[in-house]
Amino acid sequence: GCTAGGGNDSSADDLKEVKLGYPIGANDFIDGVGGLALELGYLEEELEKEGFKLNSQGFTGAGPAVNEALASGNIDFALYADFPGIVIQSRGIDTRLISIVNTQGHAGIVVGDDSGIESVADLKGKKIAYPRGTFIQKYLLQALEEYGLSEADVELINMTTDAEAALVSGDVDAIAYTDGVIANLAFEKNIGKIINTSRENDDWTGAFVLIGRSDFIDGNEKAATAFLRAFIRAKEYAVENPQSAYEIFAEKSRISIETAEYLYGSDDGAFEFFSLEIEPLGLDKVSSNKDFLINEGLIQNDFDVYQWGDNSYYEEANR
Amino acid sequence: MNKKVNNLNATGLILPLIILLAWHLSVQSGMFPPAILPPIGDVARAFLNMMESGLLVGDILVSLTRVLRGYLLAIFAGVTLGTLMGTSKHINDFFTLTLNSIRQIPILAWIPLIILWLGIGEESKVAVIFLAAFFPILINTISGMRSTPKGLVEVAALYKLSGWMTFKKVYFPSALPQIFVGLKLGLGISWVAVVAAELIAASSGIGFRISDARSMMEPDVMIVGMISIGVLGVSMDKALTLILERITPWKK
Amino acid sequence: MNKKVNNLNATGLILPLIILLAWHLSVQSGMFPPAILPPIGDVARAFLNMMESGLLVGDILVSLTRVLRGYLLAIFAGVTLGTLMGTSKHINDFFTLTLNSIRQIPILAWIPLIILWLGIGEESKVAVIFLAAFFPILINTISGMRSTPKGLVEVAALYKLSGWMTFKKVYFPSALPQIFVGLKLGLGISWVAVVAAELIAASSGIGFRISDARSMMEPDVMIVGMISIGVLGVSMDKALTLILERITPWKK
Amino acid sequence: MRGLSIKDLNKIFSTNCGDVTALKDINLDVKKGEFVTILGHSGCGKSTLLKIIAGLESASSGSITYSETKISGPGTDRGMVFQEHRLLPWLTIDENVGFGLINESRAVREKLVTDHLKMVKLDGFHKAYPHQLSGGMAQRAAIARGLVNNPEILLLDEPFGALDALTRIQMQKEILKIWESEKTTMIMVTHDIDEAIYLGQRIVVMSAGPGKIRSVINGDSYESKDRGSLEFARIKKQILGYFFEEENINPEYMI
Amino acid sequence: MRGLSIKDLNKIFSTNCGDVTALKDINLDVKKGEFVTILGHSGCGKSTLLKIIAGLESASSGSITYSETKISGPGTDRGMVFQEHRLLPWLTIDENVGFGLINESRAVREKLVTDHLKMVKLDGFHKAYPHQLSGGMAQRAAIARGLVNNPEILLLDEPFGALDALTRIQMQKEILKIWESEKTTMIMVTHDIDEAIYLGQRIVVMSAGPGKIRSVINGDSYESKDRGSLEFARIKKQILGYFFEEENINPEYMI
Numbered sequence A: 001g002c003t004a005g006g007g008n009d010s011s012a013d014d015l016k017e018v019k020l021g022y023p024i025g026a027n028d029f030i031d032g033v034g035g036l037a038l039e040l041g042y043l044e045e046e047l048e049k050e051g052f053k054l055n056s057q058g059f060t061g062a063g064p065a066v067n068e069a070l071a072s073g074n075i076d077f078a079l080y081a082d083f084p085g086i087v088i089q090s091r092g093i094d095t096r097l098i099s100i101v102n103t104q105g106h107a108g109i110v111v112g113d114d115s116g117i118e119s120v121a122d123l124k125g126k127k128i129a130y131p132r133g134t135f136i137q138k139y140l141l142q143a144l145e146e147y148g149l150s151e152a153d154v155e156l157i158n159m160t161t162d163a164e165a166a167l168v169s170g171d172v173d174a175i176a177y178t179d180g181v182i183a184n185l186a187f188e189k190n191i192g193k194i195i196n197t198s199r200e201n202d203d204w205t206g207a208f209v210l211i212g213r214s215d216f217i218d219g220n221e222k223a224a225t226a227f228l229r230a231f232i233r234a235k236e237y238a239v240e241n242p243q244s245a246y247e248i249f250a251e252k253s254r255i256s257i258e259t260a261e262y263l264y265g266s267d268d269g270a271f272e273f274f275s276l277e278i279e280p281l282g283l284d285k286v287s288s289n290k291d292f293l294i295n296e297g298l299i300q301n302d303f304d305v306y307q308w309g310d311n312s313y314y315e316e317a318n319r
Numbered sequence B, C: 001m002n003k004k005v006n007n008l009n010a011t012g013l014i015l016p017l018i019i020l021l022a023w024h025l026s027v028q029s030g031m032f033p034p035a036i037l038p039p040i041g042d043v044a045r046a047f048l049n050m051m052e053s054g055l056l057v058g059d060i061l062v063s064l065t066r067v068l069r070g071y072l073l074a075i076f077a078g079v080t081l082g083t084l085m086g087t088s089k090h091i092n093d094f095f096t097l098t099l100n101s102i103r104q105i106p107i108l109a110w111i112p113l114i115i116l117w118l119g120i121g122e123e124s125k126v127a128v129i130f131l132a133a134f135f136p137i138l139i140n141t142i143s144g145m146r147s148t149p150k151g152l153v154e155v156a157a158l159y160k161l162s163g164w165m166t167f168k169k170v171y172f173p174s175a176l177p178q179i180f181v182g183l184k185l186g187l188g189i190s191w192v193a194v195v196a197a198e199l200i201a202a203s204s205g206i207g208f209r210i211s212d213a214r215s216m217m218e219p220d221v222m223i224v225g226m227i228s229i230g231v232l233g234v235s236m237d238k239a240l241t242l243i244l245e246r247i248t249p250w251k252k
Numbered sequence D, E: 001m002r003g004l005s006i007k008d009l010n011k012i013f014s015t016n017c018g019d020v021t022a023l024k025d026i027n028l029d030v031k032k033g034e035f036v037t038i039l040g041h042s043g044c045g046k047s048t049l050l051k052i053i054a055g056l057e058s059a060s061s062g063s064i065t066y067s068e069t070k071i072s073g074p075g076t077d078r079g080m081v082f083q084e085h086r087l088l089p090w091l092t093i094d095e096n097v098g099f100g101l102i103n104e105s106r107a108v109r110e111k112l113v114t115d116h117l118k119m120v121k122l123d124g125f126h127k128a129y130p131h132q133l134s135g136g137m138a139q140r141a142a143i144a145r146g147l148v149n150n151p152e153i154l155l156l157d158e159p160f161g162a163l164d165a166l167t168r169i170q171m172q173k174e175i176l177k178i179w180e181s182e183k184t185t186m187i188m189v190t191h192d193i194d195e196a197i198y199l200g201q202r203i204v205v206m207s208a209g210p211g212k213i214r215s216v217i218n219g220d221s222y223e224s225k226d227r228g229s230l231e232f233a234r235i236k237k238q239i240l241g242y243f244f245e246e247e248n249i250n251p252e253y254m255i
């Protein structure tokens, strides 16, 4: 990589580069508090204060590429759902869980408008598309169970991409996907209605995390702290100006303000779900997600999530 | 003949061995993280596991069926249309612009439309493979037909051979070596496309296994998948070479 | 000559017009949901918006640079290695097995290794395009070299032409038409691979735009991307045809 | 008229060095069953003329009819042996020779092919491929192909050019035998003056630049078929005279 | 010995119909500056023999030396004109003719090419491509290519087969002129007995199945160069005798 862009700016040259990777679905933007910190420039500012220069990079098509970049040392930090983080840690790449940025990653189920399906219970015998190996898989199984259905009662179809085309063409009856996607389908594109979301049960939600390579963080602890500081500032901004925060989310994700409010306004602008801190509740959730992955045979190596998480950066940032 | 084949195999094995050695040494040196480039032993173990559980054979059969269906369709359509386009200027003019445009469009971009038209069953996976294999076969067939010596076409004209007979006796055998270049390329690309095809609602198949292993960071399984495809592809390619030799006895 | 080109364009436009009409009618009839197949008007509007904002031109320039770099590298490597393999049995034996295996392996499966070796910058995107374009060029070059008439090679041997001069004066011009078949296929595939390439850490480029629009369910933007690639690809393909005609004046 | 009639025929090729007039104002009638030989400098349009008669090239202007019907393409009434052998590389010799007999039954085809391969002394090479034959052998196979389906007019473009002296004499006799028994109309291009006189009832002498008919000589007398006769020598001298008109070579030298 | 020496040469091809012995026990010495012509039935191995001398084919057994050195491949001391013209389709006629002069300066090359194109009467076709020429014109260009770089031995494989009578005579005279002025050793395959006697100091008669040397005839006397002489007729009769040995054709008929 040739990064020597402006050779005469000596102060910029002295800064050490920190590379952050995250999955993107839309317009090079990651949802949530991280996206807000990036968009508002806080992340860049905080890192610069500690002598770092931010190089952020979105990865189309989510998880795997971010993990590959992290494993091969092409990025230092990753901001994404806890599932890929668990996968990479379980694969023996030495990483550190620095922050649980969101303890309420939502998912939902959307069906065709005139399908006659009103609740999860009606899904008996139907085809449901879902992305295998993500927290949505866990949510879907839990939701089905809650409504008295087992895996055998429905036809589950693994679709990591293009599920919406299958819904539109009638090849599947329902899609389980992330909150953002189903809201987009239901409210923006008007091609379906939401029959269930993880808002119903906090156990069904996923978590979003910031992790970093241990060999980078050791010696560059200040970079990790700077991330947390920026996130804290972004959360404060959102709490103080909820309306502008919704606007930013709406604009960057190309959705309407109403949809943004639906997605982020569940606690009326308190933004409690941007926990940032690594507290026991969040760790429990991550740990149960890890257990799910192991039970499903998706990963083999167990590890201790409570050891993985390291709240010292949050504490340092709050000091 | 037989001796030649053996010779080829011996020389051909040098480079793979060098690659294996380089792989082994670079993993040993700790240069690459095993989460991306695992030790050869891990791959062997993953292979044995997948063989034992029947997973690998199952995946191969599923993907092989898809590849064969898409590829055979592509041969049929590519050779037929290629013949028409290579021998008739009108047909050529009619299709060239459209096919040339379609040819450039990424396969991944087709997937939503393919799902819309063909659903999420086998048809759509076969269609993706067809779309990938069709163009190399088409273009090589056209070019092969065009390079048929005019003198020989004149001989057919002289004996008033029907269009079909002229095709069978002159154009086709003349174009055959180049059609086979297309068939080989098309076959290779069919296997390349199998991953894209199995992004559409698949839960088995070697392409699905590769994507799945990738998202679960199981490079050993992934490499087993890659090697399986390599071996399958090479075997089918070799079969094509033998068929070509068999059906073109005039080429020595 | 000029008239011929115009003729071709006129006939070639019939099919695209039919397709446009079918598109229009099927959208009007409500057969397909606009979320997947939007009205032509929407696509035109999206096109104008993207032109106005400079997004489209920017994306095209980014992707064009990548395609050109990967493609030119593939031409260089494919023609060089293809010449060596097509003219020397030893070199051919040495590489065939390995390259034939690699050729079958899905590009998407290479991405982890490419990231490992080349990082997430431009190099890795260029590598994906290279990998896709290389094989059609290689295989057609080999086949073209092999079909050089032995009688003409004998003439070069008679005059004790050096290996290089024999290549330049005999093998190369003889193989040229088929090398161009490879160049055309390789070019098409470069554009097909641009989406796969831009799945690696990209935030602009026409392939990125397509993936992005796809996940955002913006079929109008997606179709603008597809058509842009189609138009670009056809123009470059046409340019290749003209170059071939220019440099092979002996072909009428 | 029953037979071939060529009127005011012109043929112009356009090339990258401008237009080339290959044939200019050709007028020639060939009666049914006649044996006409054509002599002329290299490049004077002999092959082009045969191809136009065969229907493989179209005339730029003028008319050409056979049995009162305009020739607008090839027909099974006309056969041709090309200057190059034009055997199909992927067919064995017997398949090549049987190429024009595709509509015949297998048995008939095999019989005819075997007979003709014997005639051109290629028995034993039934299953060989063209690239395994010498130049002369390939040309003999091509002659067999031209004869095998017994056309009404046979167009021969220097068919014996690649043959050795003995085979050549034998082939000349075979052609005469076929001509006499089958009443085939023969139009043969040759560059051997002796051959043209020996075989042709009429000898058409063409001149080049542009290709025109210089003269048509009658060589149908019994005398002219005897290579030792005075008549033969006279005709040869006359032809050489036309050839050497523009040159300063003494035709005597050649005889 | 200065010159070419062939000892116990054999050549066997393996084909799908089994092995073909193309040449059997060939022994022949050609002195420097000599003009040898080779006659023989089609398929008796004449082209194969020339290719082995040129170094383009290897012998199956036996030895072949030039100036005491074993021939193991082509050399600029030996030139060849092939039975088919073998012009490179992508080169214009002047580039084709200048093909063997790649190491010469541009000026020298142009001069030599222009001279030789004039000699074979192809001036005006400098920039044409081979496919635009008639068969005879292409063969003339090939002859020019063979002559242009003035080899010590020139191997000619039926070079005049496709030429018309006049051009043929002119080319024969040109070849003789070059032979006399350049002292080039010439080995020419032909199927024209008159030509073989007229040009050759010695005439090698080959017989087929397998290809062997039947006889070598001396034709170097002044008398034998006169086509009207008794000596000429005697040699011709002798050759036809060899040819017709196995056949029941009266050689008288041909003379």
Ligand SMILES: Nc1ncnc2c1ncn2[C@@H]1O[C@H](COP(=O)(O)OP(=O)(O)OP(=O)(O)O)[C@@H](O)[C@H]1O
Pocket (backbone or CB within 6 Å): D131, D132, D133, D134, D135, D136, D137, D162, D164, E013, E014, E015, E020, E021, E022, E040, E041, E042, E043, E044, E045, E046, E047, E048, E049, E083
């Ligand atoms: N590449 C080859 N493979 C197999 N057989 C061959 C090959 N080339 C020549 N032959 C055989 O060798 C014999 C001699 O061939 P060659 O071309 O030398 O004959 P020739 O004397 O030049 O005949 P012609 O006068 O017809 O040119 C023939 O029987 C031919 O079938």
Ligand SMILES: Nc1ncnc2c1ncn2[C@@H]1O[C@H](COP(=O)(O)OP(=O)(O)OP(=O)(O)O)[C@@H](O)[C@H]1O
Pocket (backbone or CB within 6 Å): D013, D014, D015, D020, D021, D022, D040, D041, D042, D043, D044, D045, D046, D047, D048, D049, D083, E131, E132, E133, E134, E135, E136, E137, E162, E164
């Ligand atoms: N396809 C073509 N394109 C352009 N010019 C051509 C073409 N075919 C033939 N000619 C030209 O037409 C003229 C006559 O050619 P043709 O082959 O009929 O001569 P020919 O009398 O058969 O000569 P030869 O005895 O050498 O075979 C030549 O000047 C040649 O250059």
Ligand SMILES: [Mg+2]
Pocket (backbone or CB within 6 Å): D046, D047, D048, D083, D157, E134, E135, E136
């Ligand atoms: Mg001719």
Ligand SMILES: [Mg+2]
Pocket (backbone or CB within 6 Å): D134, D135, D136, E046, E047, E048, E083, E157
């Ligand atoms: Mg020969």
